Amino acid sequence: MNPVYYLYLAALLFTIGATGVLIRRNAIVVFMCIELMLNACNLAFVVFSRMHGNLDGQIIAFFTMVVAAAEVVVGLAIIVSLFRTRHSASVDDASLMKL
Amino acid sequence: MENLIALLIAAPLLGAAVLLVGGRRLDAVGHWIGTLLSTTSFVFGVILFADLLGRNADDRTLMQHLFTWVPVAGFQADVTFRLDQLSMTFVLLITGVGSLIHLYSVGYMEHDERRRRFFGYLNLFLAAMLLLVLADNYLLLYVGWEGVGLASYLLIGFWQHKPSAATAAKKAFIVNRVGDMGLSIAIMLMFTTFGTFAFGPVLSHATDASEGRLTAIGLMLLLAACGKSAQVPLQSWLGDAMEGPTPVSALIHAATMVTAGVYLIVRSGAVFNAAPDAQLVVTVVGAVTLLFGAIVGCAKDDIKKALAGSTMSQIGYMVLAAGLGPIGYVFAIMHLVTHGFFKAGLFLGAGSVMHGMNDEVDMRRYGGLRKYMPVTFVTFGLGYLAIIGFPGLSGFFSKDKIIEAAFAKGGTEGWILGTCALLGAAITAFYMTRVMLMTFFGEERWRNQPTRSPEAPSAEPAAEHRGEHAEPHPHESPKVMTIPMIALAIGSVFAGGFFSIGDRFLHWLEPITGHSEGDSPLSAGAVTGATMVCLVIGVGIAYLQYGRRPVPAVAPRGSLLTRAARRDLLQDDFNHVVLVRGGEHLTRSLVYVDHTLVDGVVNGTAAGFGGLSGRLRRLQNGYARSYAVSMFGGAALLVAATLLMRAV
Numbered sequence: 001m002n003p004v005y006y007l008y009l010a011a012l013l014f015t016i017g018a019t020g021v022l023i024r025r026n027a028i029v030v031f032m033c034i035e036l037m038l039n040a041c042n043l044a045f046v047v048f049s050r051m052h053g054n055l056d057g058q059i060i061a062f063f064t065m066v067v068a069a070a071e072v073v074v075g076l077a078i079i080v081s082l083f084r085t086r087h088s089a090s091v092d093d094a095s096l097m098k099l
Numbered sequence: 100m101e102n103l104i105a106l107l108i109a110a111p112l113l114g115a116a117v118l119l120v121g122g123r124r125l126d127a128v129g130h131w132i133g134t135l136l137s138t139t140s141f142v143f144g145v146i147l148f149a150d151l152l153g154r155n156a157d158d159r160t161l162m163q164h165l166f167t168w169v170p171v172a173g174f175q176a177d178v179t180f181r182l183d184q185l186s187m188t189f190v191l192l193i194t195g196v197g198s199l200i201h202l203y204s205v206g207y208m209e210h211d212e213r214r215r216r217f218f219g220y221l222n223l224f225l226a227a228m229l230l231l232v233l234a235d236n237y238l239l240l241y242v243g244w245e246g247v248g249l250a251s252y253l254l255i256g257f258w259q260h261k262p263s264a265a266t267a268a269k270k271a272f273i274v275n276r277v278g279d280m281g282l283s284i285a286i287m288l289m290f291t292t293f294g295t296f297a298f299g300p301v302l303s304h305a306t307d308a309s310e311g312r313l314t315a316i317g318l319m320l321l322l323a324a325c326g327k328s329a330q331v332p333l334q335s336w337l338g339d340a341m342e343g344p345t346p347v348s349a350l351i352h353a354a355t356m357v358t359a360g361v362y363l364i365v366r367s368g369a370v371f372n373a374a375p376d377a378q379l380v381v382t383v384v385g386a387v388t389l390l391f392g393a394i395v396g397c398a399k400d401d402i403k404k405a406l407a408g409s410t411m412s413q414i415g416y417m418v419l420a421a422g423l424g425p426i427g428y429v430f431a432i433m434h435l436v437t438h439g440f441f442k443a444g445l446f447l448g449a450g451s452v453m454h455g456m457n458d459e460v461d462m463r464r465y466g467g468l469r470k471y472m473p474v475t476f477v478t479f480g481l482g483y484l485a486i487i488g489f490p491g492l493s494g495f496f497s498k499d500k501i502i503e504a505a506f507a508k509g510g511t512e513g514w515i516l517g518t519c520a521l522l523g524a525a526i527t528a529f530y531m532t533r534v535m536l537m538t539f540f541g542e543e544r545w546r547n548q549p550t551r552s553p554e555a556p557s558a559e560p561a562a563e564h565r566g567e568h569a570e571p572h573p574h575e576s577p578k579v580m581t582i583p584m585i586a587l588a589i590g591s592v593f594a595g596g597f598f599s600i601g602d603r604f605l606h607w608l609e610p611i612t613g614h615s616e617g618d619s620p621l622s623a624g625a626v627t628g629a630t631m632v633c634l635v636i637g638v639g640i641a642y643l644q645y646g647r648r649p650v651p652a653v654a655p656r657g658s659l660l661t662r663a664a665r666r667d668l669l670q671d672d673f674n675h676v677v678l679v680r681g682g683e684h685l686t687r688s689l690v691y692v693d694h695t696l697v698d699g700v701v702n703g704t705a706a707g708f709g710g711l712s713g714r715l716r717r718l719q720n721g722y723a724r725s726y727a728v729s730m731f732g733g734a735a736l737l738v739a740a741t742l743l744m745r746a747v
Contacts, residue, residue: 021727
């Protein structure tokens with residue numbers, strides 16, 4: 001099977017994730033879309049690793065997973081505390097950081 | 100003997116320090132301390148004079164090196180005093196007349212509660228003036244020059260509670276400042292030209308420099324002299340300086356300080372001799388001022404201001420003589436000394452009259468005072484005869500010599516300058532006779548005075564201010580005031596003859612200033628004759644106008660020239676229109692440029708950045724998703740750019 005198809009899939013997943021980040025208001029959904037983008041990248045890394053016969057891409061994919069796990073912890077904590085104070089998980093409600 | 104020179108200055112300086120620092124506990128004796136120290140300085144002066152007389156004519160320069168003031172490589176300023184015939188003459192004049200005026204002030208200022216301070220200032224003036232004439236380099240001279248300016252300021256504004264006096268003091272100080280700028284520029288030019296500003300090297304190497312340089316130095320020195328000596332165009336302060344107490348007018352604004360400009364020119368003679376253009380300007384300034392002052396003196400009803408005009412005119416004579424070069428230096432100084440006697444005497448006489456007349460200064464409210472003040476009348480009268488050049492008295496010898504010297508310059512210039520000097524002599528005779536007749540002769544106009552009409556043009560603010568409406572009781576002044584007047588009158592009578600007979604003064608000063616006879620187109624006798632004719636004409640016109648006819652109590656409107664002269668020939672109006680208005684316009688346009696151009700650039704830049712950031716701020720709307728869009732957009736652009744670059 002041609003590995004290029006996996007790259008198309010990765011691109012598709014990334015696009016879906018990016019679109020979700022841009023158009024969804026719910027912070028949880030946005031968060032999941034970010035995960036989707038990260039995993040699309042992971043897929044691409046692995047595919048390139050396979051295509052070039054080089055293990056670096058697979059190692060970086062592990063790193064990305066570790067970072068993503070840490071990010072999930074911090075991100076969910078922020079979303080939970082945001083929800084506690086504002087009773088909403090909409091990203092548009094958290095728009096106080098402006099002049 | 101050299102060590103005495105510093106003591107000349109130290110004595111009055113000590114007096115000033117003691118009196119000004121000592122405070123009220125010295126009020127009772129302060130005036131005597133001041134007088135004593137001034138006299139001490141005079142005694143030192145006489146001792147040194149005797150020492151100089153005992154030496155050969157070419158060995159009469161004493162130097163005292165005190166310390167090195169600025170010891171920098173290539174810039175050496177010493178505190179060194181030079182006592183030669185020229186400075187000796189000044190020392191004797193300053194300390195002698197100064198001591199007499201100290202004595203006079205004891206009586207004149209008796210009822211002033213700030214008398215101690217007054218004597219402190221007088222001593223300060225003496226010290227500064229002595230420093231000026233004894234300095235051996237121009238920088239030290241500048242210290243004395245500024246010192247006398249300060250003392251003059253303090254003394255003109257001594258009655259500072261009168262706004263007119265405070266203003267006059269400021270005016271004198273500011274006008275003098277213009278001249279001081281000239282002196283400092285001259286010193287800088289000297290330093291760049293000669294590498295030093297000590298008298299010895301500068302004056303002996305004067306001819307080495309280019310004529311253009313010397314002319315520049317000469318003109319700057321002349322500017323300085325104009326400021327200090329009240330010469331056109333910096334003459335406007337002297338008339339107002341009469342707001343000071345009368346002894347101040349006598350000492351500083353008649354006998355000594357205002358002659359500092361003449362000293363400067365004569366001392367720098369070597370520079371001027373090598374710069375004929377500068378000399379010509381000096382003579383023109385002198386001739387213009389001598390007529391200017393004389394015309395102003397004719398129209399003033401305030402006795403002190405009339406005398407101030409006369410001072411200006413007489414110093415004009417000296418400056419004219421000093422501009423003539425070696426023909427005139429000696430006579431400039433001789434006239435300076437005799438003028439010191441008779442003008443100080445006249446001012447002290449005027450002070451004595453004011454003292455007896457409730458401080459009235461308007462001569463139209465005097466008249467017939469000779470019966471009431473015999474001593475003042477006689478001494479003032481002798482001073483009067485001396486200043487108009489009555490044969491045999493001081494002014495006759497010294498002024499006549501200047502007129503001769505002016506003719507001796509030769510050529511058309513000689514004729515023009517000589518004619519100006521002769522004309523000045525006639526006007527001098529006129530206005531001094533006028534003062535004499537209005538004050539001591541005629542009806543007693545001070546009796547039953549009508550209330551002064553407010554629009555009377557001769558109204559003196561000072562007299563109104565004091566609000567003396569009671570009829571004055573003229574009386575002779577106390578002995579402490581009359582003795583100095585008598586002493587000065589003796590000087591006015593005999594000094595000129597003493598100096599001239601056997602050319603004593605000429606031989607005394609010649610080693611310093613040099614002398615040449617010039618080539619006069621007229622014989623000495625002819626000049627004397629012409630001077631006498633002018634004298635008689637001047638006195639005659641004054642007698643017809645003020646002796647034969649009663650003097651109106653309110654000044655008549657007068658001709659255009661009279662009215663202009665009453666306003667000091669529009670000097671203040673000229674200064675106002677040209678300098679004050681001009682300065683205002685300049686300032687306004689500069690402010691306009693500053694506001695529009697400079698501020699415009701600065702404020703415009705700031706506003707531009709402000710507007711730009713205001714627009715950029717809109718991007719920060721706080722919506723995380725819009726940030727995400729710009730992030731994706733940016734990333735997409737970067738990727739696109741990378742791909743594009745690769746493709747190329």
